[in-house]
Amino acid sequence: MQFMVDDAGTLSSYEGMSLRSGIEGYTEEMAKLAPGGFFFALHIRFALPLLHHQTYPQGWTDRYTEEAYALRDPIIAWGFSAIGATRWSEITIPDPFDILGQARDFGMVYGIAISCGPMKSRTIASASRGDREFDTGEITAFSELVCRLHDITEPPASLTDAQIEALRCVARGDRHAAAAAGLGISESAFKARLSAARTALLARTTTEAIQRARDYRLM
Numbered sequence: 001m002q003f004m005v006d007d008a009g010t011l012s013s014y015e016g017m018s019l020r021s022g023i024e025g026y027t028e029e030m031a032k033l034a035p036g037g038f039f040f041a042l043h044i045r046f047a048l049p050l051l052h053h054q055t056y057p058q059g060w061t062d063r064y065t066e067e068a069y070a071l072r073d074p075i076i077a078w079g080f081s082a083i084g085a086t087r088w089s090e091i092t093i094p095d096p097f098d099i100l101g102q103a104r105d106f107g108m109v110y111g112i113a114i115s116c117g118p119m120k121s122r123t124i125a126s127a128s129r130g131d132r133e134f135d136t137g138e139i140t141a142f143s144e145l146v147c148r149l150h151d152i153t154e155p156p157a158s159l160t161d162a163q164i165e166a167l168r169c170v171a172r173g174d175r176h177a178a179a180a181a182g183l184g185i186s187e188s189a190f191k192a193r194l195s196a197a198r199t200a201l202l203a204r205t206t207t208e209a210i211q212r213a214r215d216y217r218l219m
Helices: 008-015 019-033 058-066 074-081 099-104 136-152 161-171 176-183 187-201 206-215
Strands: 038-044 051-054 084-087 110-116 122-129
Touching: 019 038, 019 136, 038 136, 058 099, 074 099, 074 110, 074 122, 084 136, 110 136, 122 136, 161 176, 161 187, 161 206, 176 187, 187 206
Parallel strands: none
Antiparallel strands: 038 051, 038 122, 084 110, 110 122
């Protein structure tokens, strides 16, 4: 089944949902376009992505991780050197470890790479299939999905002072009740500040929110 992004309403409809539900909607559409699996890393800052997701074969994922190929991957290198979309076969960056060649052993014969966003917050994605090259319409469709995901997951430029203070309390090891008392607010108000910080940082847990706030130098 081919999904063509020729109706902005199809994409924007996801943005009216909760952010996580919206992201799931985008990944479902990506899966339709990439029978061999896909990958995206959103808003890479200080070498870490805000969010990432992949559906490549588990065997390939295990090898890629064990060999630390992310540091040598010509697709990632291309993503940091260019903006736009390209087929894997058109990437001219050297591949001395034959990473793309090894991927073929797992059915990932043809692929595309997508890159968008500024260098300080770059998003890189790729998709694969085993039967043929991606056509122009499919490349455009996948690229549109990636760029929309990049836009709707833009991390905050800052947190409120109250959110930062709440995260710092937890980072110090303070219990919620004690932290709330120290700030002169109710425990429910303290928890609300933590919840707002998690939402702003797209974090599932407060620990993850603290790490992301530090990674993005927001606290």
